[in-house]
Amino acid sequence: MNDNEAMNTEEKELLSALKALAREEQGLAARPHVEARLMRAWDDARGTGAGRRPSFLVPVLKIAAAMVVAASAAYWWGGGGAVPPAGPEPGVGPAVMTSWPSSETLAWLDPEPESLQIVHVRVASAALAAQGYALSDPDGDGLVDLEVIVATDGTARGVRVVPASAPIY
Amino acid sequence: MEDAAEPSDPELVERARGGEREAFGFLYRRHQAYVYRFARAMTGSSAVAEDIVQEVFLALMRDLERYDATRAGLRTYLFGIARNLARYKARSVRRLISLDQVEEVSEFEDPAAALSASQESRRLRRCLAGLPARYREVIILCDLQELDYAATAAVLSVPIGTVRSRLHRGRQMLLERLRPRDGLPVAKRCLI
Known part of the structure; x- marks a missing residue:
């Protein structure tokens, strides 16, 4: 047997061994968590899908914004004359109101003002901008601090922007 | 399919x-x-x-x-x-990967016979992993994944002739690594 023939035989055996190796590995696959992660990424990228969790904050903020606008208008039309308990105008930056909310405002917001609670939340300014609420980000950390007045029925009755140093209730 | x-x-x-x-x-x-x-x-x-x-x-x-x-x-x-x-x-x-983690395997006179058992598949895999990437990838694609030359050439963005020559050279290198030599264990030789 010359070298060339010997090499051919060896090569055939090698190919056979490689095929056996391929057969051994036939059942190997990535574990299910990889697919789960990918599909979550799909949902996040497309903004839809069964795996997407509903955001509690977005509807709360929308309702709060609507309520604040309505409260401001009603307060002015009703002759109250005081500055309404709204947050700052978009782009102006956080405003600190020393008596927010006032007892009159609380009474106006809910028939049972003592049941209202203030919740301090910190959200990404980009997430708010995506919902149409462009707020300035004075700290430059991409986060905005908000205080939300929440009633016992879970809806927000008022919202304002506060500095990050504001107390957390 | x-x-x-x-x-x-x-x-x-x-x-x-x-x-x-x-x-x-x-x-x-x-x-x-x-x-x-x-x-x-x-x-x-x-x-x-x-x-x-x-x-x-x-x-x-x-x-x-x-x-x-x-x-x-x-x-x-x-x-x-x-x-x-x-x-x-x-x-x-x-x-x-350190050498300490590499399992010692016995030597075989005939490299072809040495490839028959599952343990030898491990050795084959290890030797394959020790090949330079350009030869390893062509063997994996053609011999393990069973892609044809044209598809392999498309994956690697090289001409089909290059696939053929790398495949031939890669197999020779793999056989060379599977042969016993100088008393040095194959497992370690594959990592050199």
């Missing part, structure tokens, strides 16, 4: 482009195991292979519009992405 009753890759890609979540999931389930096995053979690590699978399909998700079914089959396209990732990641993975 796709079932005749199942939707084709181009059809699924089109549906995924339209935002159909299930179509993307179907594509993943159809191809992920091939990408995983290729990545695992290239890097020698199951964990890294899973990372590569995830990154490959994230890239597909991101660039669904860029995939052109007239230029290459989807699996070929995915292998191309996986190959680039594997080559990049393999460098860092290899630094983490």
